[in-house]
Amino acid sequence: MTRRADVVVVGGGVIGCAVAWALARDGASVTLLEQRELACEASGAAAGMLLPYGESAGAGVFQRWGCEALARLPEVCAELRERSGVDPELEASGALYVARDAAAARALDARREAFPDGGLESLDAAAARDLVPRLAPEVRAALWSPREGHVRSPQLALAYAGTAEMLGAQVVRGATVHGLVREGERVCGVETSLGRRSSAAVVVCAGAWAPELVPMPLPIRPVRGQIVALDDASPRLRSILVEGATYLVPKRDGSLVLGATEEEAGYERRATPEGVAGLLAAGCSLVPDLGGTGFRGAWAGLRPATPDRLPAVGPVPGAPGLFVAAGHFRNGVLLSPVTGALIAAQVLGKSSPGWLEAFSPARFAGPPPEAE
Numbered sequence: 001m002t003r004r005a006d007v008v009v010v011g012g013g014v015i016g017c018a019v020a021w022a023l024a025r026d027g028a029s030v031t032l033l034e035q036r037e038l039a040c041e042a043s044g045a046a047a048g049m050l051l052p053y054g055e056s057a058g059a060g061v062f063q064r065w066g067c068e069a070l071a072r073l074p075e076v077c078a079e080l081r082e083r084s085g086v087d088p089e090l091e092a093s094g095a096l097y098v099a100r101d102a103a104a105a106r107a108l109d110a111r112r113e114a115f116p117d118g119g120l121e122s123l124d125a126a127a128a129r130d131l132v133p134r135l136a137p138e139v140r141a142a143l144w145s146p147r148e149g150h151v152r153s154p155q156l157a158l159a160y161a162g163t164a165e166m167l168g169a170q171v172v173r174g175a176t177v178h179g180l181v182r183e184g185e186r187v188c189g190v191e192t193s194l195g196r197r198s199s200a201a202v203v204v205c206a207g208a209w210a211p212e213l214v215p216m217p218l219p220i221r222p223v224r225g226q227i228v229a230l231d232d233a234s235p236r237l238r239s240i241l242v243e244g245a246t247y248l249v250p251k252r253d254g255s256l257v258l259g260a261t262e263e264e265a266g267y268e269r270r271a272t273p274e275g276v277a278g279l280l281a282a283g284c285s286l287v288p289d290l291g292g293t294g295f296r297g298a299w300a301g302l303r304p305a306t307p308d309r310l311p312a313v314g315p316v317p318g319a320p321g322l323f324v325a326a327g328h329f330r331n332g333v334l335l336s337p338v339t340g341a342l343i344a345a346q347v348l349g350k351s352s353p354g355w356l357e358a359f360s361p362a363r364f365a366g367p368p369p370e371a372e
């Protein structure tokens, strides 16, 4: 069966769903193809944190992209909830970053200074304990980030997809894309397990699997993240709590999400006893009374990572009609609303901001630099 859409979007994670939503909103006829279920990979595993300050090395284009997304999300989530009936559970909770030794306290100071917009405020230990009375007694310094927050990642993806459907998009689950259809260089559709789909443009949003579908070297690899969910105890945590690589996120259902490992494990997405034990030890050390609460579960997902840890968003060189939006690594949930809008503008031939060049997949197309 051959079907025609203006745009085929490959991959039903939070990025593909956001792209389908943005394109449908801009009037395109969209078909989203997902090989399994929506949000069944990284986007189903994510903690849903929105941390442009915690996840950026300093002020710059990447952090501004994150801040813009954070600023847009209240309106976006309200629109998605209203149209799709799915609540992304946006919480403007703030985030508390803590340190237990002198080196970690110095790192927090450096982080605050790296963001001259005043997004991070220094707190002493007593003020940090006022915010989170259950903190480990060794905590000696903290940063408070009032603007950051979190969503339920799978719900955000479902809400984008549901809204895209309300706007006329077709969302097809169980459709594996095997390859591109080309006329000369131009990409004009995809071959799928359900037949050929012709389209004027194709956007590959296949996360860690994107390199299989793009006719250029696209160095995106899976980086496994394991995560656990616990019952919270009283008094409930109200903000996100972060210490180095460990974080705790209080969800509306009374759970605390505790993450996350960062591992090179290929495409193996099982949680392991070693990974879970490490997370539990770190979490219970930071908030000691967690040791006595209930254990709800553990899972893992594969973050799509590029060598420079930055997304690849834009047209694919040498393949007119083909676009990629992948490689969002630790921040795909946060960056999703702006990613959708940027790709929709590019696909529909509207202007896009100059700073997006820094994230073009073309940065991987040239020959590797010669060794000295």
Ligand SMILES: Cc1cc2nc3c(=O)[nH]c(=O)nc-3n(C[C@H](O)[C@H](O)[C@H](O)COP(=O)(O)OP(=O)(O)OC[C@H]3O[C@@H](n4cnc5c(N)ncnc54)[C@H](O)[C@@H]3O)c2cc1C
Pocket (backbone or CB within 6 Å): 010, 011, 012, 013, 014, 015, 016, 033, 034, 035, 036, 037, 038, 039, 040, 041, 042, 043, 044, 045, 046, 047, 048, 049, 050, 175, 176, 177, 178, 205, 206, 207, 208, 209, 210, 213, 224, 225, 226, 227, 259, 260, 300, 301, 302, 303, 304, 325, 326, 327, 328, 329, 330, 331, 332, 333, 334, 335
């Ligand atoms: C433990 C963990 C915690 C995280 N926490 C956060 C967080 O707090 N905040 C944040 O912003 N980000 C977080 N992330 C990162 C975030 O999950 C990712 O950046 C984001 O989910 C990437 O979305 P995606 O749509 O690109 O990829 P995915 O969610 O992996 O989706 C790709 C989709 O493409 C489909 N697909 C692949 N190949 C094909 C094909 N050939 N045909 C059809 N479909 C195909 C797959 O089935 C999959 O559904 C976390 C990740 C992990 C693992």
